[in-house]
Amino acid sequence: MVNLPALILAGGVGEKIKLLTGGRPKTLLEIAGKRLIEYVLANVRKMGVSRAIIVVNEPKEYEDIVVKYSKYFEINLVKQKLPEIERAILSTKDFIQGDFMLLYEDIVAPVDTYRELLSLYLSGNYGIVLVPEEDLET
Secondary structure (H helix, E strand, O other): OEOOOEEEEEEOOOOOHHHHHHOHHHHHEEEOOOHHHHHHHHHHHHHHHHHHEEEEEEEHHHHHHHHHOOOOOOOEEOOOOOOOHHHHHHHHOOOOOOOEEEEEEEEEEEHHHHHHHHHHHHOOOOOOOHHHHHHHHO
């Protein structure tokens, strides 16, 4: 078991894909039979993480996911009170003490990518930040 909690940011509505989501969180969008958040949680499970904190806008929309995955690890749903990533992370201050693994619900990578980054962090106490490319205004 990995004693580093996974903090998963899952509060985004996905303004750019609203036609597909119908205004629901983009993390609940189903692709190839699974919702985006389930791909991330499956990787968390495969890595042996013992605890996940998921920041969401409406916790009730995720209750079935908690039931499904809480048999593998502890899950806390945290309601995001204010917009923006920094505020989402701050919403979890009562649930996290110390280091954590930050994951985005809409970035799905092979589990080996996460394992490699985690191994590097655990072996040398390196802080690792994996930042997705953002749309840049010109």
